[in-house]
Amino acid sequence: MTALNELYQQVILDHNKAPRNFRKMEDATKRVEGYNPLCGDHFTVYVKVDGDRIVDVSFEGAGCAISKASASVMSAMVKSRTVAEAEELFGEFHRLVKGELQGEEEIERLGKLAAFAGVSEFPARVKCASLAWHTLHAALSSSEQSVSTE
Amino acid sequence: MTPSDTDTVTEQFRKMVSIAGCRHQFPLLRQYVNGKPLVYFDNAATSQKPQAVIDAMMRYYQESNSNIHRGVHSLSERATQSYEEVRHKVRAFLNARDHREIVFVRGATEAINLVAHSFGRLALREGDEILISGMEHHSNIVPWQILCEERHARLHVIPITDAGELDLEAFPALLTERTRILAITHVSNALGTVNPIKQLIAQAHAKGIPVLVDGAQAVPHMHVDVQDLDCDFYAFSAHKMFGPTGVGVLYAKSRWLEEMPPYQGGGDMIKSVTFEKTIYNDPPYKFEAGTPNIGGCIGLGAALDYLRELNMDAIRRFEDDLLAYATARILTVPGVRIIGTAREKAGVLSFVMEGIHPHDIGTVLDVEGVAIRTGHHCAQPVVQRFGLPATARASFAFYNTKEEVDAFIKALHKAREVLG
Ligand SMILES: Cc1ncc(COP(=O)(O)O)c(C=O)c1O
Numbered sequence: 001m002t003a004l005n006e007l008y009q010q011v012i013l014d015h016n017k018a019p020r021n022f023r024k025m026e027d028a029t030k031r032v033e034g035y036n037p038l039c040g041d042h043f044t045v046y047v048k049v050d051g052d053r054i055v056d057v058s059f060e061g062a063g064c065a066i067s068k069a070s071a072s073v074m075s076a077m078v079k080s081r082t083v084a085e086a087e088e089l090f091g092e093f094h095r096l097v098k099g100e101l102q103g104e105e106e107i108e109r110l111g112k113l114a115a116f117a118g119v120s121e122f123p124a125r126v127k128c129a130s131l132a133w134h135t136l137h138a139a140l141s142s143s144e145q146s147v148s149t150e
Numbered sequence: 151m152t153p154s155d156t157d158t159v160t161e162q163f164r165k166m167v168s169i170a171g172c173r174h175q176f177p178l179l180r181q182y183v184n185g186k187p188l189v190y191f192d193n194a195a196t197s198q199k200p201q202a203v204i205d206a207m208m209r210y211y212q213e214s215n216s217n218i219h220r221g222v223h224s225l226s227e228r229a230t231q232s233y234e235e236v237r238h239k240v241r242a243f244l245n246a247r248d249h250r251e252i253v254f255v256r257g258a259t260e261a262i263n264l265v266a267h268s269f270g271r272l273a274l275r276e277g278d279e280i281l282i283s284g285m286e287h288h289s290n291i292v293p294w295q296i297l298c299e300e301r302h303a304r305l306h307v308i309p310i311t312d313a314g315e316l317d318l319e320a321f322p323a324l325l326t327e328r329t330r331i332l333a334i335t336h337v338s339n340a341l342g343t344v345n346p347i348k349q350l351i352a353q354a355h356a357k358g359i360p361v362l363v364d365g366a367q368a369v370p371h372m373h374v375d376v377q378d379l380d381c382d383f384y385a386f387s388a389h390k391m392f393g394p395t396g397v398g399v400l401y402a403k404s405r406w407l408e409e410m411p412p413y414q415g416g417g418d419m420i421k422s423v424t425f426e427k428t429i430y431n432d433p434p435y436k437f438e439a440g441t442p443n444i445g446g447c448i449g450l451g452a453a454l455d456y457l458r459e460l461n462m463d464a465i466r467r468f469e470d471d472l473l474a475y476a477t478a479r480i481l482t483v484p485g486v487r488i489i490g491t492a493r494e495k496a497g498v499l500s501f502v503m504e505g506i507h508p509h510d511i512g513t514v515l516d517v518e519g520v521a522i523r524t525g526h527h528c529a530q531p532v533v534q535r536f537g538l539p540a541t542a543r544a545s546f547a548f549y550n551t552k553e554e555v556d557a558f559i560k561a562l563h564k565a566r567e568v569l570g
Contacts, residue, residue, distance in 0.1 A: 008569060
């Protein structure tokens with residue numbers, strides 16, 4: 001596979017074309033906006049947290065295929081996990097796109113997230129891939145209303 | 151056809167040929183990126199430098215480096231002379247009346263900030279207005295916003311049409327008795343639109359309003375004559391016109407430079423300093439505090455020599471042809487929409503592709519060796535005007551070729567293939 005096909009895997013193209021949980025959430029407990037000023041990506045992430053469990057996640061906005069697919073996959077992956085589990089997954093994802101995970105096994109363990117492994121070959125795109133995650137992190141951890149990748 | 155017509159046609163043809171042959175004088179262009187021959191289409195961000203510019207700067211540092219306007223020694227005199235010669239070259243390049251109307255700055259951004267700060271202090275009172283356009287680069291928006299905030303003045307904006315041209319019908323009413331300056335771009339970096347600035351300047355002057363022209367995207371592509379335009383200020387950066395980064399020019403009519411207070415204080419901008427009173431130097435030195443970018447100025451001088459040799463009118467014709475070719479070719483790519491379809495354009499082809507985000511286009515093109523810019527091009531309001539978060543932008547210089555356009559088009563097809 002070429003680096004390009006590795007980057008734009010079918011999973012990513014699918015989620016870009018038909019993003020999951022792509023909607024506004026009226027009864028969200030938290031809503032945070034994330035920007036990537038460099039390329040104009042702009043998403044709003046909604047979460048509904050009950051105790052320490054994420055009951056629902058959704059997002060809206062516009063961005064490149066990588067950022068949109070990442071938001072979509074993220075929303076599907078973290079739903080019904082605990083806050084701590086979601087944060088741990090973010091850590092793993094971050095290491096994945098920075099190319100810090102070693103070996104197939106470690107990568108495969110990430111399930112659908114593994115589709116983003118190709119991002120590590122494109123340093124300029126790491127911010128796109130992690131925008132939604134940074135935004136979710138802000139929603140889960142702080143009182144901030146907006147985050148920026150810059 | 152008279153004999154003299156034949157002569158000019160022959161001469162023009164010779165110039166066109168020499169432009170086509172100049173590519174090898176740009177060493178950076180001779181490289182592979184991601185295993186593909188580099189196609190550099192990001193000239194609006196910054197241009198590449200000919201060997202002559204690189205050599206001139208190296209020679210300066212190897213043979214003449216010294217501080218200017220201060221030493222009695224020979225090196226300093228030589229450096230001062232070289233530096234001041236560039237001022238004369240810029241005067242000739244812009245056809246300014248006097249070399250003392252040329253102020254060296256860091257770039258277009260600093261030139262505009264200088265005017266906003268200094269002319270702004272001189273001219274702006276509470277309730278006054280500043281007029282800009284809807285297609286300005288952030289550097290011709292933000293300094294005026296800062297000034298307006300300080301002075302409790304208002305910023306007004308000339309709207310733009312769907313084609314990306316200024317709305318000339320809305321324009322006259324925006325020139326009011328409170329308007330203190332019109333600050334407008336000559337060529338839009340996001341759309342490529344060439345504005346009819348001579349006409350705008352005349353209309354503003356009829357109401358006694360001075361005009362600053364942001365020429366950053368004009369000087370690499372066309373002949374500029376500041377006396378003919380009759381602008382009050384003209385700003386540009388050397389790095390977009392084949393010179394080095396870190397140096398630029400503010401042209402200003404003498405009467406303004408006389409009246410305007412200094413921008414920064416320091417060495418070189420004074421005649422005498424005591425703790426009681428400082429006497430400022432005469433323009434342009436009044437506006438050149440501190441040791442300037444001497445090496446950069448020398449590089450700018452070499453770029454001006456280079457452009458004079460090629461001839462700006464010949465460059466314009468060559469690039470018009472290239473842009474027309476690229477425009478026709480890109481329209482054959484399914485789902486492409488050009489953003490900015492003004493009747494007169496220079497150097498820029500902004501576009502979007504249905505269903506593909508510009509950033510993804512940029513990545514695929516980069517893998518194919520084609521360098522373009524994606525995003526809002528530091529002109530967010532223009533891109534928003536078209537209801538877009540971003541565009542992809544190919545921008546050209548005279549060293550680009552139709553073969554490169556072909557490679558670019560092929561890469562766009564590839565983007566469609568990869569991204570569906
Ligand atoms: C139209 C326009 N004005 C001003 C600037 C600012 O130039 P610089 O960053 O060199 O100061 C640019 C650069 O992109 C530009 O395109």
